[in-house]
Amino acid sequence: MAFLKVVPLEKAREILNSFxxxxxxEEVPLEDAxxxxxxxxxxxxxxxxxxxxxxxxxxxVRAEDTFMASEAEPVRLRVIGEVHxxxxxxxxxxxxxxxxxxxxxxxxxxxxxxxxxxDVEREGDEVVIFKPAYPGLDVVKRGVDVxxxxxxxxxxxxxxxxxxxLLSAVGLSKVKVxxxxxxxxxxxxxxxxxxxxxxxxxxxxDINGRAVSDAxxxxxxxxxxxxxxxxxxxxxxxxxxxxxxxxxxxxxxxxASGGMxxxxxxxxxxxxxxxxxxIAIQPGKPTIIGQIDGKPVIGLPGKPTxxxxxxxxxxxxxxxxxxxxxxxxxxxxxxxxxxVFSVKGRRQFLPVKIDGDRAVPILKxxxxxxxxxxxxxxxxxxxxxEILEAGEEVEVTLFG
Amino acid sequence: MAFLKVVPLEKAREILNSFxxxxxxEEVPLEDAxxxxxxxxxxxxxxxxxxxxxxxxxxxVRAEDTFMASEAEPVRLRVIGEVHxxxxxxxxxxxxxxxxxxxxxxxxxxxxxxxxxxDVEREGDEVVIFKPAYPGLDVVKRGVDVxxxxxxxxxxxxxxxxxxxLLSAVGLSKVKVxxxxxxxxxxxxxxxxxxxxxxxxxxxxDINGRAVSDAxxxxxxxxxxxxxxxxxxxxxxxxxxxxxxxxxxxxxxxxASGGMxxxxxxxxxxxxxxxxxxIAIQPGKPTIIGQIDGKPVIGLPGKPTxxxxxxxxxxxxxxxxxxxxxxxxxxxxxxxxxxVFSVKGRRQFLPVKIDGDRAVPILKxxxxxxxxxxxxxxxxxxxxxEILEAGEEVEVTLFG
Numbered sequence: 001m002a003f004l005k006v007v008p009l010e011k012a013r014e015i016l017n018s019f020x021x022x023x024x025x026e027e028v029p030l031e032d033a034x035x036x037x038x039x040x041x042x043x044x045x046x047x048x049x050x051x052x053x054x055x056x057x058x059x060x061v062r063a064e065d066t067f068m069a070s071e072a073e074p075v076r077l078r079v080i081g082e083v084h085x086x087x088x089x090x091x092x093x094x095x096x097x098x099x100x101x102x103x104x105x106x107x108x109x110x111x112x113x114x115x116x117x118x119d120v121e122r123e124g125d126e127v128v129i130f131k132p133a134y135p136g137l138d139v140v141k142r143g144v145d146v147x148x149x150x151x152x153x154x155x156x157x158x159x160x161x162x163x164x165x166l167l168s169a170v171g172l173s174k175v176k177v178x179x180x181x182x183x184x185x186x187x188x189x190x191x192x193x194x195x196x197x198x199x200x201x202x203x204x205x206d207i208n209g210r211a212v213s214d215a216x217x218x219x220x221x222x223x224x225x226x227x228x229x230x231x232x233x234x235x236x237x238x239x240x241x242x243x244x245x246x247x248x249x250x251x252x253x254x255x256a257s258g259g260m261x262x263x264x265x266x267x268x269x270x271x272x273x274x275x276x277x278x279i280a281i282q283p284g285k286p287t288i289i290g291q292i293d294g295k296p297v298i299g300l301p302g303k304p305t306x307x308x309x310x311x312x313x314x315x316x317x318x319x320x321x322x323x324x325x326x327x328x329x330x331x332x333x334x335x336x337x338x339x340v341f342s343v344k345g346r347r348q349f350l351p352v353k354i355d356g357d358r359a360v361p362i363l364k365x366x367x368x369x370x371x372x373x374x375x376x377x378x379x380x381x382x383x384x385x386e387i388l389e390a391g392e393e394v395e396v397t398l399f400g
Numbered sequence: 401m402a403f404l405k406v407v408p409l410e411k412a413r414e415i416l417n418s419f420x421x422x423x424x425x426e427e428v429p430l431e432d433a434x435x436x437x438x439x440x441x442x443x444x445x446x447x448x449x450x451x452x453x454x455x456x457x458x459x460x461v462r463a464e465d466t467f468m469a470s471e472a473e474p475v476r477l478r479v480i481g482e483v484h485x486x487x488x489x490x491x492x493x494x495x496x497x498x499x500x501x502x503x504x505x506x507x508x509x510x511x512x513x514x515x516x517x518x519d520v521e522r523e524g525d526e527v528v529i530f531k532p533a534y535p536g537l538d539v540v541k542r543g544v545d546v547x548x549x550x551x552x553x554x555x556x557x558x559x560x561x562x563x564x565x566l567l568s569a570v571g572l573s574k575v576k577v578x579x580x581x582x583x584x585x586x587x588x589x590x591x592x593x594x595x596x597x598x599x600x601x602x603x604x605x606d607i608n609g610r611a612v613s614d615a616x617x618x619x620x621x622x623x624x625x626x627x628x629x630x631x632x633x634x635x636x637x638x639x640x641x642x643x644x645x646x647x648x649x650x651x652x653x654x655x656a657s658g659g660m661x662x663x664x665x666x667x668x669x670x671x672x673x674x675x676x677x678x679i680a681i682q683p684g685k686p687t688i689i690g691q692i693d694g695k696p697v698i699g700l701p702g703k704p705t706x707x708x709x710x711x712x713x714x715x716x717x718x719x720x721x722x723x724x725x726x727x728x729x730x731x732x733x734x735x736x737x738x739x740v741f742s743v744k745g746r747r748q749f750l751p752v753k754i755d756g757d758r759a760v761p762i763l764k765x766x767x768x769x770x771x772x773x774x775x776x777x778x779x780x781x782x783x784x785x786e787i788l789e790a791g792e793e794v795e796v797t798l799f800g
Contacts, residue, residue, distance in 0.1 A: 030595060031625070034614045048769060049604055055767045084659070086590030086630065088601035102659060104591050104702070106602045145769045161618055161800065165611035165704065166773050169604075173596025190486030191504050195430060196573025202488035202506045204449055204569075211565035214434045218561055225431070230486065259484070259502060302504070304565065367455045369448060369545045373566050400561065 006278035006285070009313060009347070015275050015289050016318055019296050021248070023322050024179040030167055033159050035220065036177035037324040042153045044170040047143035051088075051106035055138045059120060059127050060101040060111035062093050063135040075129045079122075083108060098127060107139060114138035146170060156324050178324040180222040183315075184243025184250045185213045188260050189302060190231040207369060208253030208300065208307045215311060215400045220323045231260055237267045244292045248322075251315065254286055254302040261286045264299050268292065282348045284310040305372040309349050312377070312399050330398045334359035338390045342381040351375035352396055359396050375399065406678035406685070409713060409747070415675050415689050416718055419696050421648070423722050424579040430567055433559050435620065436577035437724040442553045444570040447543030451488075451506040455538045459520060459527050460501040460511035462493050463535040475529045479522075483508060498527060507539060514538035546570060556724050578724040580622040583715075584643025584650040585613045588660050589702060590631040607769060608653030608700065608707045615711060615800045620723045631660055637667045644692045648722075651715065654686055654702040661686045664699050668692065682748045684710040705772040709749050712777070712799050730798045734759035738790045742781040751775035752796055759796050775799065 007015075025039040054060065061077060069075040077098040083089045085104035093099060093110035101107065101114060113133040121128040146152060152166055153159075159167075159177070167175055187209035195205050206228060213223035224247055229236040236252075243250035254261050265277045265288055272292030277299075279287045283306035288299030298315060300307045312330075320326050334352075337360040342348045352359040354376045361379075364371035377398040381388060388394065407415075425439040454460065461477060469475040477498040483489045485504035493499060493510035501507065501514060513533040521528040546552060552566055553559075559567075559577070567575055587609035595605050606628060613623035624647055629636040636652075643650035654661050665677045665688055672692030677699075679687045683706035688699030698715060700707045720726050734752075737760040742748045752759040754776045761779075764771035777798040781788060788794065 030610065031613075034617055046599065046605075050599060051602065053604075083602075084590065086592075086602055104589070104604070140767050161611055161614035162708075162773050164614045165607050166769070168595050168610035169607045169704075169769050171595045171599060171605045173594070189504070190484065192486075194573070195568045195571045199446065199450060199571060200488070202451065202483075202486055204453075204504075205446075205571045207565050207569045210430065210568035211561055213431075214561035214564045217434055304569075308562075367453075367540050369566070369569050373562050 005274075005276045006280050007276045008280050012276060012279050012287065012289055012314060013317075016296060016314060019291070019294070021296075021318065021322060023324055025176050026179045027174050027176050030164060030173050030175055033164050033167070033175050033177060034161065036159050037220070038153055038155055038157045038159060039176045039178045039324060041151055041155050042167065042170075042172065042175070044146045044148055044150050044152050046171055047148045048146035048169055049140055049142060049144070051142050052112075053140045054101045054103055054105050054107060054114045055140055056114055056116045057102050058114045058116040058138065059098045060093065060107045061098045061113050061115055061129070061133055062095065062110055063113040063133045063137065065095060066113075066115070066129050066131075066133045069129045069132050071130050076126045077129060079125050079127060081108065112136065112139065156327070158325070178322065180220060181249070181319055181322040182222045182224060182247040183216050183319070184247040185209055185216070185223050185225045186236075186239045186243065186250065186252045187228045188230075188236060188252050188254055188264060189228070190260070192228045192230070194228060207304045208302065211304060211308055211372075212251055212253060212300070212311055215308070215316070216319065218400055219316060219319050220325065221319050231263060233263055233267060236263060237271060240267060240271065240292065240297060244295055244297070247295075249296045249298065250292075251311075252288075252297070252299045253307050254299055260302070261288070261299070264288060268297050268299075272297065279310070280347060282346050284313075284349070287314070303367060304369050305351055305375070308372050308399055309351070309378055312397060313349070316400055331395050332398070333393055334396050336379075336388055336390055336392045336394050337361065340381070340388045342386055342388070344386050345383055347383045348381040349378045350381055351378050352394075354396060359394050372399075405674075405676045406680050407676045408680050412676060412679050412687065412689055412714060413717075416696060416714060419691070419694070421696075421718065421722060423724050425576050426579040427574050427576050430564060430573050430575055433564050433567070433575050433577060434561065436559050437620070438553055438555055438557045438559060439576045439578045439724060441551055441555050442567065442570075442572065442575070444546045444548055444550050444552050446571055447548045448546035448569055449540055449542060449544070451542050452512075453540045454501045454503055454505050454507060454514045455540055456514055456516045457502050458514045458516040458538065459498045460493065460507045461498045461513050461515055461529070461533055462495065462510055463513040463533045463537065465495060466513075466515070466529050466531075466533045469529045469532050471530050476526045477529060479525050479527060481508065512536065512539065556727070558725070578722065580620060581649070581719055581722040582622045582624060582647040583616050583719070584647040585609055585616070585623050585625045586636075586639045586643060586650065586652045587628045588630075588636060588652050588654055588664060589628070590660070592628045592630070594628060607704045608702065611704060611708055611772075612651055612653060612700070612711055615708070615716070616719065618800055619716060619719050620725065621719050631663060633663055633667060636663060637671060640667060640671065640692065640697060644695055644697070647695075649696045649698065650692075651711075652688070652697070652699045653707050654699055660702070661688070661699070664688060668697050668699075672697065679710070680747060682746050684713075684749070687714070703767060704769055705751055705775070708772050708799055709751070709778055712797060713749070716800055731795050732798070733793055734796050736779075736788055736790055736792045736794050737761065740781070740788045742786055742788070744786045745783055747783045748781040749778045750781055751778050754796060759794050772799075
């Protein structure tokens with residue numbers, strides 16, 4: 001089968017966008033929220049701290065009672081109670097009184113300052129105060145840290161440990177995050193076996209199934225690796241349909257040969273609709289996009305570097321959109337380490353390794369597995385460019 | 401209780417090192433290996449590819465048969481068989497013969513080159529060849545990609561999707577990685593409740609339990625959050641012992657008050673041994689280190705920024721060692737955004753936010769929750785330094 005429907009990369013992206021897949025959300029317990037992305041703005045439902053709070057062990061006082069205190073003429077206040085962290089005082093301070101207070105405890109009504117133990121003398125039920133306290137001394141006022149109603153985290157924030165701790169601080173035990181898109185991954189090819197299985201003559205171990213599944217997971221998605229479909233049309237159809245029923249989309253990585261590409265195309269055509277089966281880029285021409293039951297089915301090239309490049313160009317942006325991570329920067333500018341030649345009239349994506357400020361082209365060719373292992377991403381060489389000079393600034397798209 | 405055993409930070413680290421905790425390893429299936437760290441060098445048990453492999457659809461030939469081919473005097477070879485991807489040819493090429501071959505298929509014995517379809521003409525059971533092929537044309541030789549016995553990944557490598565794909569390529573279905581250290585986390589403090597619970601007057605929501613648990617997870621460890629122990633000695637002892645029996649170490653984050661610190665210290669003293677209950681740094685003086693059943697029990701300060709700073713200074717390096725991630729760079733050099741003052745004679749750790757090239761000191765104070773949320777890490781101000789000038793180069797230790 002010839003590449004009857006070979007389209008530009010932009011057209012392929014347009015087709016994928018036309019599925020209209022939108023981010024979905026789910027509520028997760030805070031203890032499972034690490035690494036997820038917030039799907040809503042979070043405002044604090046409470047004041048933090050929720051009460052005027054002592055920052056040291058000492059005595060809670062009415063500051064005005066101490067204004068006249070001095071070494072020569074100390075002020076004496078009567079201790080009328082104690083407040084420990086976790087308690088809530090059921091008494092108020094009147095003029096001339098104070099209360100023992102521990103760090104973290106709420107100030108009794110009327111109190112507006114805390115004087116540390118080392119600054120007073122205790123005599124029976126009185127404390128002797130030698131210098132004035134100002135209102136607010138050693139107190140964190142209610143709501144000073146996070147006032148009720150304040151926006152604490154914005155929609156789209158990736159939740160690290162500081163963010164989950166902040167959500168805990170404002171008392172939220174659940175949080176709305178973007179649902180992980182579920183992606184079925186199928187390796188195709190008559191020569192492919194899974195690691196751990198016996199390698200018979202003529203067979204090679206699967207690479208793309210693992211690479212794509214784990215790339216999806218690193219992005220934050222959920223990968224369902226369904227196994228290897230050898231060149232058995234029935235098995236290919238079976239696995240694709242399983243993927244369609246369980247997941248949001250299906251990814252296949254092609255076998256090496258054109259035959260597998262044809263077989264996959266015709267299965268998609270029979271079960272749904274085939275939109276394209278080729279993209280005018282190198283590597284990665286044999287890329288398939290179709291739909292079954294309204295869900296995208298994407299066939300990626302069989303050569304590992306091509307597979308990963310096209311995953312990065314087509315699938316990763318879609319997953320990032322669904323994960324609320326669209327704005328993440330995946331492109332960096334580097335200087336090309338040495339001259340590269342391209343073929344005029346071909347839009348080429350060249351794997352490069354990042355080495356400090358430089359992008360070093362990997363020239364092993366896409367047939368070699370280790371070319372993608374060494375590379376961090378790729379640069380684009382447009383159709384009308386034949387030579388990129390050493391030292392030229394290039395834009396590197398990171399894999400994944 | 402006074403800080404009878406207040407020691408320098410280095411002494412605290414020395415005590416933690418003296419536990420002699422060493423990285424442990426475990427074997428995990430390759431599909432669970434993403435993100436883990438290799439605990440052994442991996443050498444390839446096979447040649448990749450395991451046979452001489454065609455990189456295009458075409459005809460496998462003996463190159464020497466084609467050396468005389470030209471447009472004027474083409475060479476004719478007899479097609480004696482077909483090899484498809486996944487097959488293994490049971491025939492060999494003799495002089496004057498060739499075989500149909502598909503991409504990814506093994507070359508029959510005798511063949512050493514592949515000529516693509518578009519470069520030949522097929523006439524019955526013969527192909528007509530118009531130009532010479534050199535040995536190795538469009539063939540990936542056995543072992544060229546990864547020869548058997550080659551070191552493919554070094555001990556200490558963090559396994560990303562490219563690395564798991566490489567392990568798959570060489571056929572490994574299991575891999576030896578560092579075992580995740582299990583850390584019990586307990587929040588202590590009479591005023592602490594968990595998010596989702598009702599906040600009664602005088603209570604605040606837990607921050608440190610979540611912060612520390614998720615920081616451990618981000619590092620790659622396993623956190624077992626055991627809940628909140630209010631100021632009930634029996635409950636504190638119960639949770640510590642649960643942690644000791646189930647985990648490799650126990651972390652407690654102190655309540656705000658000195659009373660909780662004392663209670664935790666005395667429980668550790670009763671159940672095991674208390675080494676120190678204070679470190680001569682600010683913040684984070686109230687830090688406890690002890691042992692029960694030979695396992696470390698570490699009490700971190702109650703104030704969130706202090707808790708996270710001391711976690712970073714004491715616990716994270718130990719976890720990274722156990723996870724085989726000791727060499728990771730967690731310090732970066734930045735320019736101080738504005739002048740800061742410190743107290744002479746105090747070794748201070750000051751939270752800073754990283755803003756491009758600059759480290760911006762967070763001056764909110766450790767009582768304020770949001771001071772750790774805004775900060776990315778901290779700088780150290782040694783005892784003998786009182787002033788750091790704006791623009792001065794500082795070393796920022798990243799949290800976690």
